[in-house]
Structure formats: structure tokens, C-alpha cells
Amino acid sequence: WIPCDFAFVLVPSNFIPFGNGEIVTPRLENGSSGAITLHQPFKFFGRTHNQTFVNNNGHLTFTEPLPDYIPVLNSGRDIVAPFWTQLDNLHGGTISYREDTSSSVLVLVTAAVNQYFPNLPLPFIATSVFVATWDNVPYSSGEGVSPNL
Numbered sequence: 388w389i390p391c392d393f394a395f396v397l398v399p400s401n402f403i404p405f406g407n408g409e410i411v412t413p414r415l416e417n418g419s420s421g422a423i424t425l426h427q428p429f430k431f432f433g434r435t436h437n438q439t440f441v442n443n444n445g446h447l448t449f450t451e452p453l454p455d456y457i458p459v460l461n462s463g464r465d466i467v468a469p470f471w472t473q474l475d476n477l478h479g480g481t482i483s484y485r486e487d488t489s490s491s492v493l494v495l496v497t498a499a500v501n502q503y504f505p506n507l508p509l510p511f512i513a514t515s516v517f518v519a520t521w522d523n524v525p526y527s528s529g530e531g532v533s534p535n536l
Contacts, residue, residue, distance in 0.1 A: 486518075
């Protein structure tokens with residue numbers, strides 16, 4: 388997922404490689420990262436956020452961690468949920484994140500956003516990318532693991 392001023396873009400698996408300086412979230416069922424201060428504010432549907440939380444059940448929040456494993460509709464919270472399900476990283480897999488400003492990643496992201504949104508009034512230029520990865524984290528049911536997202 389690529390954060391933009393207007394949306395998150397789902398990109399192909401391993402589009403932005405992980406394993407290069409990520410911070411791993413705590414191994415807590417229904418846990419979360421601590422507050423992550425963003426280097427660059429993130430605008431999301433008219434609201435500006437300066438921090439985020441990577442929740443172990445496959446979603447990002449901006450004001451507080453959210454342990455829920457079932458999507459909460461109309462909660463009044465800004466939530467980005469690329470993979471919201473009941474996961475259990477106590478039994479394997481890795482949940483990690485990083486904010487990336489390397490030129491090679493910014494070029495990839497800029498090209499992807501302009502490809503997926505060709506009708507933007509001005510070409511998009513990425514200046515920072517937040518990468519959250521849920522890699523082979525087992526489902527709480529014990530049946531299978533999450534894909535690399």
C-alpha cells in the first residue's frame with residue numbers, strides 16, 4: 388500500500404522489497420506497534436496525521452492502537468485496512484514497517500501512482516513512503532498464513 392494525499396494504492400506483492408531496515412512489531416496477539424511518528428504528515432480524507440500504529444491484525448490506525456480483529460464500521464476512526472483479519476504473530480511470521488525516502492523507492496512509487504491514477508490534475512511525486520508488511524503471519528484459526536502484504 389502506498390500512502391498518497393488522496394488514497395492508498397494496492398501494489399503487487401514485493402513491489403517494495405522488505406527486510407531492509409524495518410522495525411518489527413511486538414509479538415503480541417492483537418497487539419500493535421507503539422506510536423510511529425511520521426517524518427512527513429499524512430493527509431487522509433481531509434484530516435492530517437503525524438503518527439500511525441501498525442496493528443498486528445492487518446490494519447493501520449492514526450490516533451491509538453486498535454486490537455480488534457473484526458472490522459469496526461462507522462467507528463469514527465481513520466483506519467487503513469489492507470489485510471484486516473484475526474492473525475496470531477505469536478506463532479510465526481513477521482509484521483514490520485519502515486518509512487522510506489530512498490530515491491529508488493520514490494521513483495517506483497511515483498511511477499505506480501501516476502500509472503494507476505492517470506487523470507490526476509498534476510503528476511504525483513512521492514517524497515516519502517510508509518511500508519507496512521505482514522509476512523507469513525499465521526491465522527488465529529491455525530489454518531494457513533497471511534500472504535506477503
